[in-house]
Amino acid sequence: MAGRKRKTPTLAAAAAAADQxxxxxxxxxxxxxxxxxxxxxxxxxxxxxxxxxNVETERSHYFTGDDLQHRLGEEFFQQPCVSLAKAFxxxxxxxxxxxxxxxxxxxxxxxxxxxxxxxxSHSAGGKRTERNTAMFMKPGTIYVYTIYGIHLCMNxxxxxxxxxxxLRSLEPLQGQHVMKQQRAARRKEGARQLKDKELCNGPxxxxxxxxxxxxxxxRDLAADPEVWLERxxxxxxxxxxxxxxxxxxxxxxxxxxxxxxxxxYLRGHTCVSVVxxxxxxx
DNA sequence: ATCGGGATTGCCT
DNA sequence: GGCAATCCCGATG
Numbered sequence: 465m466a467g468r469k470r471k472t473p474t475l476a477a478a479a480a481a482a483d484q485x486x487x488x489x490x491x492x493x494x495x496x497x498x499x500x501x502x503x504x505x506x507x508x509x510x511x512x513x514x515x516x517x518n519v520e521t522e523r524s525h526y527f528t529g530d531d532l533q534h535r536l537g538e539e540f541f542q543q544p545c546v547s548l549a550k551a552f553x554x555x556x557x558x559x560x561x562x563x564x565x566x567x568x569x570x571x572x573x574x575x576x577x578x579x580x581x582x583x584x585s586h587s588a589g590g591k592r593t594e595r596n597t598a599m600f601m602k603p604g605t606i607y608v609y610t611i612y613g614i615h616l617c618m619n620x621x622x623x624x625x626x627x628x629x630x631l632r633s634l635e636p637l638q639g640q641h642v643m644k645q646q647r648a649a650r651r652k653e654g655a656r657q658l659k660d661k662e663l664c665n666g667p668x669x670x671x672x673x674x675x676x677x678x679x680x681x682x683r684d685l686a687a688d689p690e691v692w693l694e695r696x697x698x699x700x701x702x703x704x705x706x707x708x709x710x711x712x713x714x715x716x717x718x719x720x721x722x723x724x725x726x727x728x729y730l731r732g733h734t735c736v737s738v739v740x741x742x743x744x745x746x
Numbered sequence: 747a748t749c750g751g752g753a754t755t756g757c758c759t
Numbered sequence: 760g761g762c763a764a765t766c767c768c769g770a771t772g
Contacts, residue, residue, distance in 0.1 A: 613766025
């Protein structure tokens with residue numbers, strides 16, 4: 465990998481300013497863009513293509529210092545499935561919405577699904593289908609599939625043929641207001657307000673909250689402009705002793721493979737979907 | 747063309 | 760803690 469662009473220290477301030485701007489944008493206009501505004505944006509876009517100066521201006525606005533410094537590149541995803549599942553803990557998933565709003569959540573729970581022998585995996589027996597193709601693509605490829613005909617789950621392919629990591633829970637860090645809206649849209653009218661910790665505490669909940677659509681399937685998490693992964697800026701990486709390993713959830717019908725301790729979560733974190741006391745004693 | 751199962755969620759008791 | 764919702768996908772004929 466030839467050197468990635470490094471940001472200069474002065475960009476940190478710009479990044480903070482951009483974040484501020486985004487937060488205000490969220491509060492002022494959380495709803496979708498009106499047709500007029502959309503057209504305006506399109507116009508902006510075309511002039512940008514024709515005018516190189518605008519490209520630079522746009523760059524400093526769109527690609528904030530944060531992105532350049534913290535976005536995790538393809539090297540990060542090049543590790544075995546179980547290892548990647550643990551490495552994801554503490555990292556921050558970022559979703560850049562169409563209106564520029566950025567939603568952030570810290571990953572606190574994952575599951576590893578190996579290819580080949582793992583009977584609980586969609587890629588069991590090395591079987592490739594239209595649905596699971598992303599599991600066989602290069603590490604860092606997003607695999608989104610529909611479950612129970614209703615919900616979506618987001619995975620990221622790892623090293624190893626057909627292997628991928630399921631993202632199960634996030635701690636909401638930024639854009640909670642938007643997350644709340646997007647989650648509430650699918651619930652009964654008049655249902656109580658969700659607490660922050662309930663916004664992303666499940667694999668399909670996080671897809672709803674961050675608006676991860678089915679069409680993100682097969683995209684590259686290391687390069688996509690609308691979704692990426694960052695190092696956490698505020699806290700140190702999870703120490704191994706803070707990680708609980710437990711059997712994966714919802715795969716009881718798969719015998720021995722259901723017992724493999726390939727679910728990983730941050731011990732004591734309130735955003736974990738299901739706590740396994742038995743596993744925590746060990 | 748049809749059939750059975752599913753890496754979940756939310757409401758209800 | 761039980762269970763309905765809801766329908767896509769993959770396997771089979």
